[in-house]
Amino acid sequence: MNIENLNNKKIATRIIHAGAEPDPSTGAIMTPIYQTSTYVQAAPGVNKGFEYARSQNPTRKALEEALAIIENGKFGLAFSSGVAATDAVIKLLNPGDEVIAANDMYGGTYRLFTKIFEKYGIKFIYVDTTDSQNIKAAVTAKTKLIWIETPTNPLMNITDIAAVAAISKPAGAWLCVDNTFASPYLQNPLDLGADIVMHSSTKYLGGHSDVIQGALIMNDAALREQLYFIQKSCGAVPGPMDCFLVIRGIKTLHVRMKQHCENGKLVAHYLRTHPKVARVYWCGFEDHHNFDIAKKQMRDFGGMMSFTLKEDNLAAATKVLSSTKLFSLAESLGGVESLINHPASMTHASIPREERIKNGLGDGLIRLSVGIEDADDLIEDLKQAIG
Numbered sequence: 001m002n003i004e005n006l007n008n009k010k011i012a013t014r015i016i017h018a019g020a021e022p023d024p025s026t027g028a029i030m031t032p033i034y035q036t037s038t039y040v041q042a043a044p045g046v047n048k049g050f051e052y053a054r055s056q057n058p059t060r061k062a063l064e065e066a067l068a069i070i071e072n073g074k075f076g077l078a079f080s081s082g083v084a085a086t087d088a089v090i091k092l093l094n095p096g097d098e099v100i101a102a103n104d105m106y107g108g109t110y111r112l113f114t115k116i117f118e119k120y121g122i123k124f125i126y127v128d129t130t131d132s133q134n135i136k137a138a139v140t141a142k143t144k145l146i147w148i149e150t151p152t153n154p155l156m157n158i159t160d161i162a163a164v165a166a167i168s169k170p171a172g173a174w175l176c177v178d179n180t181f182a183s184p185y186l187q188n189p190l191d192l193g194a195d196i197v198m199h200s201s202t203k204y205l206g207g208h209s210d211v212i213q214g215a216l217i218m219n220d221a222a223l224r225e226q227l228y229f230i231q232k233s234c235g236a237v238p239g240p241m242d243c244f245l246v247i248r249g250i251k252t253l254h255v256r257m258k259q260h261c262e263n264g265k266l267v268a269h270y271l272r273t274h275p276k277v278a279r280v281y282w283c284g285f286e287d288h289h290n291f292d293i294a295k296k297q298m299r300d301f302g303g304m305m306s307f308t309l310k311e312d313n314l315a316a317a318t319k320v321l322s323s324t325k326l327f328s329l330a331e332s333l334g335g336v337e338s339l340i341n342h343p344a345s346m347t348h349a350s351i352p353r354e355e356r357i358k359n360g361l362g363d364g365l366i367r368l369s370v371g372i373e374d375a376d377d378l379i380e381d382l383k384q385a386i387g
């Protein structure tokens with residue numbers, strides 16, 4: 001169904017019907033995988049809206065409509081990975097422009113900013129965005145983009161999206177929110193004033209650890225045109241099979257997320273009572289630093305969390321990381337199966353150690369992506385691994 005027909009529908013209905021029109025040529029209920037590079041034209045310039053698959057593909061189009069609908073946006077764009085989506089946003093900028101970014105975010109985003117884009121003359125200023133006043137203090141006439149992630153990977157810090165939007169708007173800067181950890185089921189940044197929502201669709205949107213993909217969603221038509229121009233000019237587009245997988249993943253987003261939230265809550269509370277655990281980072285605890293903001297802008301708190309042991313060092317963490325049986329030791333997150341990860345050596349290894357530690361990401365930190373298995377079994381597994 002298209003956006004208009006789903007406008008007044010509730011989230012589960014929106015998610016299931018988003019972008020799904022029966023295939024016009026056969027009536028197939030699922031959008032076919034249009035595995036084609038080009039489209040035959042009736043005469044030069046006379047075509048059915050599809051010319052060359054880097055620019056347009058029907059499977060991708062169905063996905064992009066679905067992305068817009070589930071994020072309460074007008075336009076969606078799909079990319080070959082989450083970092084390709086981020087890359088496209090930074091390509092909106094010119095040398096000399098400034099970006100204010102969170103000092104605690106996905107390591108690959110930090111690497112893209114510092115190692116690729118700094119050399120093109122774009123300046124990145126990193127601040128603690130959990131207090132929006134820090135962003136306000138960093139704004140200059142050259143600020144063109146504010147980049148935040150909330151909750152953050154891996155420390156589960158929360159930034160007040162509406163408060164940052166109130167700073168970005170008068171500054172004339174775009175606000176882009178990496179919404180990967182929350183997923184559109186838990187949080188919709190466009191409703192809170194963000195200009196662009198970014199997703200690593202690899203995670204909760206795909207949901208089954210079988211695809212790498214990224215997404216951008218926005219409301220402004222001119223911004224969509226600029227980002228579409230970058231998408232087709234730079235060419236980081238996903239293939240049709242991968243688009244099909246994300247379309248299929250999205251259909252169960254709400255049921256998966258409900259279970260991730262339920263299991264996450266149980267695991268977070270269990271860890272908190274464990275005598276060998278020092279600290280649990282999960283944004284659903286009432287004493288979380290920004291719990292009030294999390295409660296205000298999220299529908300629930302998800303299945304992502306991190307923790308440290310009282311014996312806060314690499315050796316003790318390594319023992320846990322190599323002892324779990326249901327939690328598989330792997331990068332990534334958001335799939336139906338539970339994963340355990342060591343940010344310092346895995347997902348966040350691209351951040352220099354001093355920088356990491358300064359931002360509170362120590363060598364002993366363990367991150368969990370709580371899956372949708374039975375919560376009792378997951379807790380049992382952590383119990384035997386922590387010992």
Ligand SMILES: *Cc1c(COP(=O)(O)O)cnc(C)c1O
Nearest residue numbers: 081082083106153180200202213
């Ligand atoms: C994984 C991830 C990314 C990068 O996405 P890829 O699909 O791996 O390119 C960006 N942001 C967050 C929060 C992530 O977890």
